[in-house]
Amino acid sequence: xxxxxxxxxxxxVALVGLAKNTGKTVALGAILAELEARGETIGVTxxxxxxxxxxxxxxxxxxxxxxxxxxxxxxxxxxxxxRSAARTEVALPTDHRTPLGRxxxxxxxxxxxxxxxxxxxxQDVGDVVETMRRLGAERVLVDGSIDRRAGASPxxxxxxxMSTGAVLSADLDQLVRRTRAAxxxxxxxxxxxxxxxxxAAELRTSALLxxxxxxxxxxxxIVHDRVEAIVPLLRGRADVQALVVRGALCEPLLEQVAxxxxxxxxxxxADDATRVFLGRGTCARHRARGVVLAVLxxxxxxxVTTNPVAPLRHRFDAAExxxxxxxxxxxxxxxDVLADAPVPA
Amino acid sequence: MSSVAQRASLDAVRPYGDHLDDxxxxxxxxxxxxxxxxxxxxxxALVRDKMGLIKPEIVHAKPLTPGYTYFVLFAQCQHAVxxxxxxAVRTATRAMSEEEVDAFVAERLGRPIVVIGASTGTDTHxxxxxxxxxxxxxxxxxxxxxxxxxxxxxxxxxxxxTALLAKAFDVEADAILVSQxxxxxxxxxxxxxxxxxxxxxxxxxxxxxxxxxxxxxTDELAKELGFDAGFSKGTYPNDVAAFIAQELAARERPPVxxxxxxx
Numbered sequence: 001x002x003x004x005x006x007x008x009x010x011x012x013v014a015l016v017g018l019a020k021n022t023g024k025t026v027a028l029g030a031i032l033a034e035l036e037a038r039g040e041t042i043g044v045t046x047x048x049x050x051x052x053x054x055x056x057x058x059x060x061x062x063x064x065x066x067x068x069x070x071x072x073x074x075x076x077x078x079x080x081x082x083r084s085a086a087r088t089e090v091a092l093p094t095d096h097r098t099p100l101g102r103x104x105x106x107x108x109x110x111x112x113x114x115x116x117x118x119x120x121x122x123q124d125v126g127d128v129v130e131t132m133r134r135l136g137a138e139r140v141l142v143d144g145s146i147d148r149r150a151g152a153s154p155x156x157x158x159x160x161x162m163s164t165g166a167v168l169s170a171d172l173d174q175l176v177r178r179t180r181a182a183x184x185x186x187x188x189x190x191x192x193x194x195x196x197x198x199x200a201a202e203l204r205t206s207a208l209l210x211x212x213x214x215x216x217x218x219x220x221x222i223v224h225d226r227v228e229a230i231v232p233l234l235r236g237r238a239d240v241q242a243l244v245v246r247g248a249l250c251e252p253l254l255e256q257v258a259x260x261x262x263x264x265x266x267x268x269x270a271d272d273a274t275r276v277f278l279g280r281g282t283c284a285r286h287r288a289r290g291v292v293l294a295v296l297x298x299x300x301x302x303x304v305t306t307n308p309v310a311p312l313r314h315r316f317d318a319a320e321x322x323x324x325x326x327x328x329x330x331x332x333x334x335x336d337v338l339a340d341a342p343v344p345a
Numbered sequence: 346m347s348s349v350a351q352r353a354s355l356d357a358v359r360p361y362g363d364h365l366d367d368x369x370x371x372x373x374x375x376x377x378x379x380x381x382x383x384x385x386x387x388x389x390a391l392v393r394d395k396m397g398l399i400k401p402e403i404v405h406a407k408p409l410t411p412g413y414t415y416f417v418l419f420a421q422c423q424h425a426v427x428x429x430x431x432x433a434v435r436t437a438t439r440a441m442s443e444e445e446v447d448a449f450v451a452e453r454l455g456r457p458i459v460v461i462g463a464s465t466g467t468d469t470h471x472x473x474x475x476x477x478x479x480x481x482x483x484x485x486x487x488x489x490x491x492x493x494x495x496x497x498x499x500x501x502x503x504x505x506x507t508a509l510l511a512k513a514f515d516v517e518a519d520a521i522l523v524s525q526x527x528x529x530x531x532x533x534x535x536x537x538x539x540x541x542x543x544x545x546x547x548x549x550x551x552x553x554x555x556x557x558x559x560x561x562x563t564d565e566l567a568k569e570l571g572f573d574a575g576f577s578k579g580t581y582p583n584d585v586a587a588f589i590a591q592e593l594a595a596r597e598r599p600p601v602x603x604x605x606x607x608x
Contacts, residue, residue, distance in 0.1 A: 020534060049568040083430055099437070099573055099592060120573060121550035145569045146538050150545040225511035248546035250507050275546035277507075277539065 003027065003161070004034030006303035006333040007139075010159035012129055013302065014142045014151040018182050022165035023307030023337075025050075028066060028143055030305075030337035031161070035139055036069040043137030044068065045075035045118035045128050049100060050145045065113050072108050073132045075118040075125075077101035086112025091135050096124045105131060116143060122150040129156055152186065153274045154297040160186060164325065165307030170314050172324065180328040181282040183301060188273045188283065190298040191242075200244045200269050201296050211239040223247065227256045234260035242267040249293075250277045258289040265290050272297045303333040355428035368422040370398065375415045380408035388416045398422055441587040443487055449587075450494035453594040459496045460489055460589065461513045462522035463504035466536035473558055474499060474524035477582050486581045495586065506540045513553065520554035520589045523572075525562065534570065541571035554592055556585065 007013045013031070017024035028044075035042050044066070068074055073091060079101035081088060087109040096103040096119035103119050105128065118125045129140045142151040152160040164179040191197040199209055206218040222229045223245055230253065234240060243257060249270040257266055268286075270276045272295050278286075283293055306325055308318040318339045326334035362369025372392060378384040385403055392401040398420035405417035441449060450458060462474045475488075478499040482488035489497040498516055500509060513521050523540060525533045537557055544550050557567050558576040567575025574588050 048571050049565075097595065100568070120571070122545050123548070123551060145571065146534055148538050148542060148571055150542055150571075220514060221511055224507045224514075247548065248507070248510075248543045250543075252505075252507065274542070277543065277546070 001333045001335070002034060003030050003303055003305070003333075003335055003337055004038060006335065007031065007159065007161060010157070010300065010302055011133070011138070012140050012142065012157045012159075014144060014153075014157035014160045015163065016144045016149050016152050016160055016186070017147055017163045018179065019147050019165070019167050021167045021307075021311050022163040023305060023309075024143070024163040025066065026307065027161060027163050027305040027337050028141065031141060032066070032068065032072075040138045041071055041073070041136050042069065043073040043075075043105075043129070043132030043135075043140040044116055044143065045125055045132065045140065046116045046143040046145065047118055047122055047125050047148065047151050048098070048120045048145065049115070049117040050143050066116065067111060067113055068108050070108055070110050073135055073137050074106050074108065074114045074116055075103055075128050075132075076106055076114050077117050078104050080115045080117055081106055084112070084114045086110060086114055088112075088114060092131060094119070094128060094131065096120075096128070103128065105135065107135075118142075122153060122156060125151065126156045149186070149274045152299055154272050154299055157299075159300040159302040161303045161305065162186060162301060163305045163307065166310035166314060166316050166321070167307075170310070172316055172321070175316075175321075176324045176328055179304070179325055181278075181284075183304065183329055183332065184283045185276060185278060186273050186299055187301045188270075188276060188293050188295045188298065191267070191269055191294045191296060196242060196267075197296060200242065203244055203246060206243075206245045206247065208233065208240050209242045209244055210237075211241050218245075220247075223253055224250065227253045230256050231260040234266075240266065242269050244269045245275070246271065248275055248277055251279045251281050254278075254281070254286050254291050254293075258286065258291050261290055263290045265292060267292050267294055269294050269296065271295065273299050301329075301332050303335055304329060306334060306336050307338075308336070355432070356430070357425035358428050359425045360422050362419070368424075369419060370422050371417065371419055372396075372398075373415070373417045375409060375413055377413055379412055380406065380414040384414040384416075388414075388418060392418055392420050396420075397424065438584070438588045438591055441583060441590070443492060443583050443586070446583060446586045446590050447493045449594070450590050454494075454590070454597065457494050457496050458520065458589060458593060459498075459516055459518045460520045460522060461498040461500065461509065461516060461518040462524065463500035463509050464502040464524040465504050465506055465509060465540065466525075466533065473560075474502075474522060477522065477524075477558065477576075477580075477585050482582050484581065486583060488582045489586055492586060494590075506536065506543055509540070510543050510547070514547075514549075518553065519593055520556060522585070523555075523557045525557060525559045537570045537572070545571075554589055556589065558585070 015024050077100045088106040090104050091107040092105045094103045098120050118128055132140050142157055144151040168178050169175040206223050208216040268291055306322045308316045308321045318336050322334055322336045359366050359368045360370045389401050392398050401418050401420040403418050407415045409415050462478045464474050476483040478497045479488040480490040489495045555572040556574050557572045562575040562577050564575045
């Protein structure tokens with residue numbers, strides 16, 4: 001399968017890397033090339049600015065430039081556009097401003113490179129995505145920098161392409177484990193019980209949902225800081241149906257829930273996977289302790305790309321890496337876009 | 346008055362020695378070679394053949410200890426840097442002193458700016474955040490605590506991102522300042538992106554200015570991480586204060602007034 005086929009079901013595609021230098025920009029380049037060959041009108045945006053030609057940490061690492069085809073739409077800022085060598089026209093200025101100037105949606109009049117810089121807040125990026133769709137983009141790509149996941153939120157995107165690579169670990173087993181854990185987190189299942197899902201979606205604040213239909217609201221401070229305060233609220237209660245967190249659902253809270261529930265199964269619900277923050281833990285570890293994670297809006301994982309090279313450090317065999325990851329993620333297309341790419345003429 | 350010629354454009358800036366665009370640079374280094382003709386030849390070859398410089402000239406050579414020679418050389422740099430390009434991708438902040446910042450906030454915002462800062466995660470270095478926030482500041486310039494129109498909260502070092510965020514909501518912060526020592530492998534990058542993601546997950550990214558600082562943090566890296574600005578060495582508290590004040594003022598202005606060219 002080619003990456004263009006893998007993303008076919010999603011009109012809005014988010015690109016997420018598991019770390020810096022996992023090959024996300026290369027994946028973006030491959031997607032652009034395939035979509036152009038299909039004659040699709042493409043829009044590209046990012047959350048904030050996605051960096052320049054060289055790596056911002058180590059300038060010995062060159063980043064591949066993103067070549068946009070003619071007629072592609074790109075989110076950038078007025079100041080960055082002035083500096084661009086490519087011939088463009090401003091399709092629409094937006095109301096979003098960044099420290100680099102006002103965000104504009106530009107249309108390329110020839111093949112070229114324009115620095116992508118969308119609004120800083122994901123919510124505003126959602127507006128830009130919708131605007132690009134209105135302006136005729138058949139497919140919009142939301143490029144996330146470093147290891148940022150916010151672009152994958154179902155509010156912005158219909159699916160995600162995740163990039164993993166050798167840079168995650170010099171130990172192949174660990175690299176595979178970490179990729180599997182990240183994929184599991186990204187694809188947290190939607191709450192199955194439709195009634196429960198509807199009740200959770202109606203909540204304005206975080207709360208404990210009880211079986212009798214009551215909701216015990218939780219203060220923000222309990223959710224984020226004084227997480228131990230959830231223990232007395234949970235201890236001895238047999239009627240807790242689910243813990244619902246509106247906003248960020250973080251590992252320290254999950255630890256306390258497990259402690260309070262002593263192995264009793266507890267459903268913890270977040271809006272979507274981009275709002276779940278696990279430190280060292282994995283979904284499987286929390287599940288083993290009785291805490292089952294679920295979301296109101298699931299994120300389809302369209303494809304995983306593998307990059308066998310850790311720049312200036314180590315490398316794995318490309319085929320072996322891809323096969324190992326593919327074995328862990330049944331049903332998900334796992335691609336090495338460089339190895340799979342046709343040799344350029 | 347200076348009679349030094351000023352160039353109109355900054356698109357090809359070269360080092361200045363005796364006259365504009367001569368590209369003259371001074372280098373100093375030590376080679377582990379005994380002082381003598383061979384060491385001199387090695388120093389010249391290194392600069393001429395490996396460093397991208399031309400016309401190297403040794404102006405000082407001194408034996409340090411047997412087997413080592415210290416050199417000072419002049420050479421010509423053939424490359425130029427495009428400052429206009431750099432300026433375009435930098436945060437444009439007008440430099441302001443403490444007094445100017447206070448006056449600006451009083452006039453443009455008319456309310457105190459609430460700032461909260463910490464050195465997050467496992468990072469134990471608090472010197473950066475202390476020098477920006479604490480009353481004493483550094484190098485004779487007050488930290489934000491001393492500003493009349495700033496309310497500064499310093500949580501110290503090794504603060505978890507979640508705790509920083511909870512406190513930021515608690516004090517209704519306008520800006521979060523994070524100090525972080527990013528290592529060559531980018532070890533602490535995840536800690537920085539996680540803070541941004543947490544703010545996003547809470548739906549508060551529009552309402553909070555996020556600023557990071559540290560020895561290896563550039564404005565460019567900060568933006569890539571999802572922050573609004575990044576500050577590194579050579580930054581004084583008033584630089585950070587000026588950015589926050591001006592950025593907040595720009596955000597409070599309706600977008601139609603934004604300083605954007607007619608499109």
